[in-house]
Amino acid sequence: MLLKLILHDGKLLLQKRLLQYPANLHRKQQHHLLTGSWNRAAEQTSFRKWHSFLYNPNSCLLDLVKPCISCCERHISSSSKKGDDAVFRQAECELMSRLDWQFIAKRLQHDGKAKTPKDEGVYLFKREPIYEKMENTIIYEEDLYREYGLTQKDVENLPREKMRSGWSLNQTEDIKYGYRKHLVHSAALQKWGSEEAIKLRRLIIKIEMDKKEEFENEQKNYDIFSFGFKDRQGRVISIALVVNFTVCMMKMVVYAVSMSPSMLAEFLHSMLDTANQGMIYWGLYVSKKAPDKHHPYGYASFQNITSLCSGFSFFVFGFLLSSIMNFYFFFGAETTLSLSHLGVMYITFLMEGASLYFATRELKRKAKERNMKLFPYIRRGFDPNVVVVFMEDMAAVTGVLIASAGMTLSHLYAQPFWDTAASGCVAGLMGIVAAYLIKSNIPSLVGKSIPEEERKDMADFLQRDRIVKYVSDVKAVEIGHEVRFKAEVAFDGKELAQLLFESKEGMDILKGFQNVKKEPEAIEYMKKFADELQNIQGREVDRIERQMRAEFEAKYHIRLRHVDLEPL
Numbered sequence: 001m002l003l004k005l006i007l008h009d010g011k012l013l014l015q016k017r018l019l020q021y022p023a024n025l026h027r028k029q030q031h032h033l034l035t036g037s038w039n040r041a042a043e044q045t046s047f048r049k050w051h052s053f054l055y056n057p058n059s060c061l062l063d064l065v066k067p068c069i070s071c072c073e074r075h076i077s078s079s080s081k082k083g084d085d086a087v088f089r090q091a092e093c094e095l096m097s098r099l100d101w102q103f104i105a106k107r108l109q110h111d112g113k114a115k116t117p118k119d120e121g122v123y124l125f126k127r128e129p130i131y132e133k134m135e136n137t138i139i140y141e142e143d144l145y146r147e148y149g150l151t152q153k154d155v156e157n158l159p160r161e162k163m164r165s166g167w168s169l170n171q172t173e174d175i176k177y178g179y180r181k182h183l184v185h186s187a188a189l190q191k192w193g194s195e196e197a198i199k200l201r202r203l204i205i206k207i208e209m210d211k212k213e214e215f216e217n218e219q220k221n222y223d224i225f226s227f228g229f230k231d232r233q234g235r236v237i238s239i240a241l242v243v244n245f246t247v248c249m250m251k252m253v254v255y256a257v258s259m260s261p262s263m264l265a266e267f268l269h270s271m272l273d274t275a276n277q278g279m280i281y282w283g284l285y286v287s288k289k290a291p292d293k294h295h296p297y298g299y300a301s302f303q304n305i306t307s308l309c310s311g312f313s314f315f316v317f318g319f320l321l322s323s324i325m326n327f328y329f330f331f332g333a334e335t336t337l338s339l340s341h342l343g344v345m346y347i348t349f350l351m352e353g354a355s356l357y358f359a360t361r362e363l364k365r366k367a368k369e370r371n372m373k374l375f376p377y378i379r380r381g382f383d384p385n386v387v388v389v390f391m392e393d394m395a396a397v398t399g400v401l402i403a404s405a406g407m408t409l410s411h412l413y414a415q416p417f418w419d420t421a422a423s424g425c426v427a428g429l430m431g432i433v434a435a436y437l438i439k440s441n442i443p444s445l446v447g448k449s450i451p452e453e454e455r456k457d458m459a460d461f462l463q464r465d466r467i468v469k470y471v472s473d474v475k476a477v478e479i480g481h482e483v484r485f486k487a488e489v490a491f492d493g494k495e496l497a498q499l500l501f502e503s504k505e506g507m508d509i510l511k512g513f514q515n516v517k518k519e520p521e522a523i524e525y526m527k528k529f530a531d532e533l534q535n536i537q538g539r540e541v542d543r544i545e546r547q548m549r550a551e552f553e554a555k556y557h558i559r560l561r562h563v564d565l566e567p568l
Contacts, residue, residue: 137181138163144179146209148188149201158183210293217290227285233386236362237281240389243355244273244396247348254344260410262403262422265322266348269399269430272318273392276310283307284385297562300479304444307384310392311437314430322427326420345404352400356393362386369557381440381448382481388437395433399426450476450483454556461551462487462565467495467540472568482561485548490568491537500529500536541565 138161144150163178192198227234248270255263283306291298360374363386367377378387406422409415449455459474469490476485500506509529516525545563552558 138178139181139184140176140178142176144184146205147202148184148192148198149205150184150188150191154187154191155179155184158187213293217292224282224285227288231284231288232362233284233383234281236358236386237277237284237389239358240355240393241274241277241281243351244270244277244392247351247396248274250344250348258407260403260407260419261326261416262406262419262426264325265423265426266399266403268318268322268325269396269426272314272430273396276313276392277389279306279310279313280385280388287385297479297484298482300481301445303385304441307388307437308441308445310388311434311441314434314437319427319431319434322423322430326423326427342404342407345400345407349397349400349404352393352396356390356397359386359390359393363390371556379440380451381444382478384441384444387440391433391436395429399429402426402429444478447477450478450558454552454558457555458485458548458552459487461548462489462544465544467492467499467537468544479561482559484562484564485560486564486566488566488568491540493533496533496536496540499540500533503536505532505535537567 139147140163141152144152144155158179160177160179163176188198189195192201229235229238248267251263251267251270254260255267280303283303287299287301287303289299363377363383364374366383366386367374370377370382372380378390381387402422402425406419406425409418455474455476458476459471462468462471462474469492471490472488474485474487476483478484501510509525509532512525512528516522544565545560548563549560552560
């Protein structure tokens with residue numbers, strides 16, 4: 001509803017016009033000639049398209065546009081830079097008293113720019129009513145201290161109500177007890193004396209609870225040094241980190257003696273592997289942290305970030321730097337080659353191969369859990385940290401073979417070309433690994449869906465349930481090692497009612513139906529029926545979520561940590 005106010009001789013007059021409220025509202029400004037009749041209007045002057053700044057499309061807008069022509073010089077005008085403050089105060093006070101509308105602004109802005117003086121005016125709108133009595137709100141027992149600083153003894157005389165909890169750690173229905181919030185609020189006022197005291201107490205408790213929660217989260221998390229021994233993935237990365245650091249030192253010594261370009265490429269390769277696996281180790285440690293108030297879904301995606309950074313470092317410092325040094329050696333840098341250096345390469349090959357073995361064994365174990373083969377599991381990117389170690393070790397073993405071949409051919413034919421060519425091949429190998437790591441981790445960061453077969457299987461599982469009519473808008477996205485599932489579900493009200501009447505609460509409701517004779521009794525009966533029906537629906541939704549977790553964790557070895565079923 002658009003209300004148009006016109007000021008005339010210091011009096012506030014009101015004219016109502018019913019308008020639709022689309023997303024983009026075209027406001028029609030009209031100049032009215034007020035000579036005693038509401039039906040006489042001047043010619044239309046302009047149309048302006050403007051966007052509403054209201055949050056609720058059902059809200060009403062009150063627009064004080066322009067006074068009548070006869071008194072425009074004495075009162076606020078949409079074409080005047082100066083406004084009569086008394087008129088503004090009068091309009092505001094009368095609106096507050098008549099309609100309980102709220103004063104918003106004296107200037108309407110559009111597209112971030114202030115309007116010209118001719119568009120100035122008083123713009124008000126009425127917000128949706130806010131219910132502050134809290135009669136229908138329940139507060140759980142465990143929240144009494146956090147919200148009001150009350151103990152169980154302070155509310156022992158208040159009526160306690162049994163409530164169903166939406167989530168429990170043991171995945172079973174968790175029954176909690178609560179109190180009506182307005183009664184608890186009254187008890188808090190009686191104990192603390194005022195609203196200000198309650199707010200101060202709540203702030204103190206919040207600081208105390210935050211410190212306690214932070215301490216508990218620290219106790220749940222591993223120490224960063226012991227993490228590499230207690231976590232299975234951490235052990236794989238720790239082995240790779242130690243191996244690559246040792247190999248890096250050995251290659252550095254060989255390069256310092258031989259000045260071989262292929263050995264330089266291998267040294268850069270191992271140095272990058274060491275730095276990347278240290279970063280991967282840190283990323284895995286952070287991703288295993290318990291969820292907190294700042295990250296309620298946990299830190300699982302952090303491992304994809306470190307894997308992506310590993311790919312970029314491989315490309316910049318591995319491929320590009322090795323290519324630049326390869327050109328330097330190609331155009332005449334002196335090298336000293338010896339077959340004795342191949343002994344170091346042989347030791348390097350064995351150490352890199354051992355690290356590759358541990359990474360491959362871990363990936364095969366996880367692929368077997370999901371009933372997948374090794375390379376399809378790697379392509380899906382279920383475990384980015386171990387995949388990075390696997391790819392880097394695979395590239396390291398291949399790079400050692402290429403560098404050894406280049407050094408051998410250069411020594412046999414006394415031609416440094418082969419060594420330089422081997423260096424270029426190692427640089428290209430690092431570029432390929434970098435491209436793969438970047439490509440495989442970006443989808444996980446932007447929200448990668450699970451395979452279509454698994455998603456369809458979940459939707460069919462929902463559709464087969466007795467209380468479900470149909471399922472739509474099914475989404476399942478990987479968040480680290482977990483899956484977040486969301487679907488819009490139309491529940492069958494008849495089946496829910498049947499389940500209700502099969503329960504103990506339903507039998508009590510049926511007995512109460514016999515006593516319904518008048519309208520007040522019928523209303524109370526319907527209220528109780530609706531309340532119990534809502535509890536049955538929530539209970540059945542929890543049952544479906546528990547069954548989905550058990551079904552698909554056993555079938556696909558995916559952890560459904562977050563299941564959101566939105567009723568249609």
